[in-house]
Amino acid sequence: EIVMTQSPATLSVSPGERATLSCRASQSVSSNLAWYQQKPGQAPRLLIYDASTWATGIPARFSGSGSGTEFTLTISSLQSEDFAVYYCQQYNIWPYTFGQGTKLEIK
Amino acid sequence: QVQLVESGGGLVKPGGSLRLSCAASGFRFSDYYMSWIRQAPGKGLEWLSYISGGGHFTIQADSVKGRFTISRDSAKNSLYLQMNTLISEDTAVYYCARGQGLADSWGQGTLVTVSS
Numbered sequence: 001e002i003v004m005t006q007s008p009a010t011l012s013v014s015p016g017e018r019a020t021l022s023c024r025a026s027q028s029v030s031s032n033l034a035w036y037q038q039k040p041g042q043a044p045r046l047l048i049y050d051a052s053t054w055a056t057g058i059p060a061r062f063s064g065s066g067s068g069t070e071f072t073l074t075i076s077s078l079q080s081e082d083f084a085v086y087y088c089q090q091y092n093i094w095p096y097t098f099g100q101g102t103k104l105e106i107k
Numbered sequence: 108q109v110q111l112v113e114s115g116g117g118l119v120k121p122g123g124s125l126r127l128s129c130a131a132s133g134f135r136f137s138d139y140y141m142s143w144i145r146q147a148p149g150k151g152l153e154w155l156s157y158i159s160g161g162g163h164f165t166i167q168a169d170s171v172k173g174r175f176t177i178s179r180d181s182a183k184n185s186l187y188l189q190m191n192t193l194i195s196e197d198t199a200v201y202y203c204a205r206g207q208g209l210a211d212s213w214g215q216g217t218l219v220t221v222s223s
Contacts (some may be wrong), residue, residue, distance in 0.1 A: 042215075043215055056211075
């Protein structure tokens with residue numbers, strides 16, 4: 001099973017600033033990497049797939065990069081609605097696995 | 108628009124069974140793989156199983172293999188998860204999701220609690 005490790009566990013950032021979230025895979029997943037956003041009491045929402053492709057309706061301030069084992073999600077200018085938990089997920093090999101999440105909180 | 112609505116969750120005793128349902132609308136159901144993903148309270152996400160559009164191919168995670176069975180009924184636009192021999196570690200919110208690999212739409216989830 002591929003283990004996905006996200007860092008940091010919690011990130012405190014002020015609105016309007018940039019946030020950078022990291023995800024590392026225990027072995028290469030090529031570009032088969034997705035990012036999801038989850039707010040309290042809600043289901044996750046797909047943000048990015050194929051490491052860098054926006055899902056439908058996702059604002060351009062979200063961007064993904066990386067390949068192989070190292071990936072990054074960047075939110076260029078944080079809005080109030082962006083404070084949530086973010087998960088990375090690999091879909092290169094079954095079982096598909098998620099990271100443990102990064103909680104993005106208001107500083 | 109795509110809508111997925113889960114039902115069937117609840118409280119069940121260890122060793123018991125439960126069948127979850129997911130009603131799909133807003134898209135051509137038979138064209139899509141469908142999945143079940145769960146989230147234990149305060150924990151991360153676990154992809155449990157998926158099924159092909161025609162229902163002929165399924166796969167399950169080791170944690171539920173032999174206990175959980177995914178199925179679908181395209182005439183009813185519905186996805187199912189039959190859960191047998193439930194254990195306390197199965198306590199979670201269960202989400203149905205559209206896709207295999209990528210979950211591009213999710214239901215609101217249904218809570219399953221396994222406790223005596």
